[in-house]
């Protein structure tokens with residue numbers, strides 16, 4: 001299968017030397033991309049800035065900075081993919097105005113006005129017209145299950161992978177993770193704490209099953 005993976009954080013520039021970002025390391029997305037290459041799939045990796053080596057054997061890749069760059073890179077590559085896994089921790093807001101020159105500390109306080117970024121996962125169905133298997137990630141600190149079901153439905157996902165980022169021992173920036181899976185057919189599954197590379201391989205296998213099921217359903221509709 002052909003698989004698109006987004007990974008890492010984004011950077012939203014404030015001025016030439018400053019940006020807004022988050023704690024994502026990109027490890028989960030890279031682990032998924034590596035596992036998929038190992039299992040013989042064509043992998044397209046769209047990555048924000050990370051300190052990780054680019055996996056060998058990618059079919060295509062794009063290194064991006066901002067949410068807008070990531071949106072465009074995904075839009076230009078998602079066509080023809082059987083599955084898309086949106087693992088990136090995309091900034092939800094960016095500064096309304098990029099200051100061309102470095103902001104000087106003239107005032108006692110500074111207010112930054114922010115605007116929403118493009119919702120890449122939320123664009124997959126309505127804007128990109130993507131019809132393959134769609135997998136979203138959710139990082140939650142509270143009400144994980146309730147938010148997961150709502151996000152799955154709102155974004156048109158087949159699978160939502162949720163992790164509890166209030167725990168410091170797993171998740172963001174850690175080598176290990178523990179996730180709960182919520183499927184569009186109402187099924188739930190927990191993947192116990194494991195290395196991100198072991199989880200990546202499990203997730204790729206699950207996505208393979210979803211792609212095969214979708215193929216069978218499409219065949220029945222014809």
Ligand code: CTP
Nearest residue numbers: 086087088090117118119120121136137138139
């Ligand atoms: N995502 C995206 N584009 C954005 C924001 C998020 O593609 N601008 C994707 C992430 O890659 C992830 C999923 O959306 O797969 C969930 O991101 P999250 O920030 O948890 O969800 P939001 O829908 O932004 O909702 P909220 O922040 O309110 O929980």
